[in-house]
Amino acid sequence: MPAFSFHVTHTSGRARAGVMKLPRGEVKTPVFMPVGTLGTVKSLDPDDLVSLGAQIILGNTYHLYLRPGMEVIGKFGSLHRFMAWDRPILTDSGGFQVFSLADLKTITDEGVAFRSHIDGSGHLLTPESVIDIQDALGSDIAMVLDECIPYPAEYERAEKALATTFLWARRSQDRWREADRGGRALFGIVQGGMFPDLRRRAVEELLALDFPGYAAGGLSVGEPRQEMMDTAELTFGLLPEDKPRYGMGLGRPEDLVDLVDRGADMFDCVMPTRNARNGQMFTSRGAINIANAKYKDDPRPVDASCTCPACRRFSRAYLRHLYISRELLSYRLNTLHNLCFYLTLMDKMRRAIVEDRFAAFRRGFLDRMAEGG
């Protein structure tokens, strides 16, 4: 098994195009990872994702650990085999979900004790157990356990959480290095709230551990967009050129373009899939709400320039009817459309970087999005 590698092949301003080598295949960056919380990108199957051009998906360790549980997935050898997806999977550490979903959290240096949001059962996640779980999932890219803080947070709270996060990062890496992981990689996570000096300290400490990739965590947690963008820009600017930079949980299409412009390589976000289920569909001229009465008998596709299975065959009127009627097909078609939009956007950005015209692409994209349909 070749070692994990990442190479930046092209730049355009600060925007980068690269290639990441993982045991289950290459991933071309910048890349968007559809979120497959419970072993399925909601409403889609693996063939759909391949058709859409998804290179890598994200699985949620917290959710999978609770349901179906590691005993079941362990029997299949990996999450990949359980869900019949043979391309790479990145799993988060569960940190974010424990802090946002679970009940009765108790954080100690040891780890985080909590009660399941599903059945109230008690659990303890430690940096080590989270590595073991991700190993059992067969994650191609695993993430360290981190302490996630709400927004806004006091400086002292953020500083204390950062100390825990660093302690856990070191222990995560120790556990990871106990075995040959066959070319899979463990990424570090930069926390520090919206405080520049804490972000700087976080990067400094993590760089000393020399992870093969780094994520900016703790963003898009309720802060104003400018604050998110400033913190991301600072963080990505401090990270090494030769390692992939991952913006966790980001973002809107405009955010992805602005973050690639600031040197980000990887993204995941529930927005395209969750918003699809709420009737919001992304188009090259901004998002539309398919429930809008003006689409009642509109024979046009949602986006005439889109090649997704929904736009190729169905009208806005039909998609509106399905959505209003809460038909299951609605969620599927809207999801196919939104993911197609996101994945196509990544392709377009990559091409613009390779051809060194990213700034012009970005300007044109943002102008059209602001224009509206």
Added chain:
Amino acid sequence: MPAFSFHVTHTSGRARAGVMKLPRGEVKTPVFMPVGTLGTVKSLDPDDLVSLGAQIILGNTYHLYLRPGMEVIGKFGSLHRFMAWDRPILTDSGGFQVFSLADLKTITDEGVAFRSHIDGSGHLLTPESVIDIQDALGSDIAMVLDECIPYPAEYERAEKALATTFLWARRSQDRWREADRGGRALFGIVQGGMFPDLRRRAVEELLALDFPGYAAGGLSVGEPRQEMMDTAELTFGLLPEDKPRYGMGLGRPEDLVDLVDRGADMFDCVMPTRNARNGQMFTSRGAINIANAKYKDDPRPVDASCTCPACRRFSRAYLRHLYISRELLSYRLNTLHNLCFYLTLMDKMRRAIVEDRFAAFRRGFLDRMAEGG
């Protein structure tokens, strides 16, 4: 446009194989029509249905008339174009739904006044308006408006409803004959409750009107299976050899086999699709409930002999996990499986009839179904 035609090409005992010619294509019988209530077979799109081998689907006039309404579908010229399905569609008359779903029904000779189950709005459906609606839907096979009675029903009630049904059948046909319907067909519906003499009278009266096809209505409304089977057998036995015989709303896999054995050609039923959404999956050794704890880590497909997209790729454990987690993909995969089971069953029956070994096929099928997995 060639005229509607139906030819029985093979028989095996009373079981028949035939070909029905419709404007949008040929339909080989015996045939099962997946139910596409609101312009979608729930969770599936037209490509899925083509992949499964569906030759014709059913649309519900009552539901489509209320949502999205005829103004919207009218703008597209047909239900086919609205939902992007270019094979034949049979639409029911809405009679069954008005009587089972709508509020404040008032039946007069004129028609049936009711309030929508969605928003309480008032509507009147008449034999004529129901023909006009089905014409606007572009139905390849339309059905006459009939009065549906609950089970059990008093003889007098059934007799009175039958008189109304006959009056409406005649008026439906009059309206149908006002225009050239381009090779599309209007079928009559035999009612009469579970009363043999009323069923006989119904057939006699309808035959005088000379419809191109006949349905047995008012079955599977709560009566014991033997009573359903006896009434269906009586009805199909009275219908002409050279016209298609349609068992409306029927039935379980075992019912389809027993009804083909009694000379039925066409079926529709929500069972494969609705039960899929409730976790019941049909297999060659009987139905299973995928929620069952014994499938928790079962790596086998639901049915090793099944070629559907769910059985080709996924384990019982994965399908159970999706179902337990209420994942949208669960409903889709279960539906694909159950419809594949139904449509494959029809294919197998047809082949057995063509090869004149239907009795042996039936015995083998029913034995295996009773055996259990």
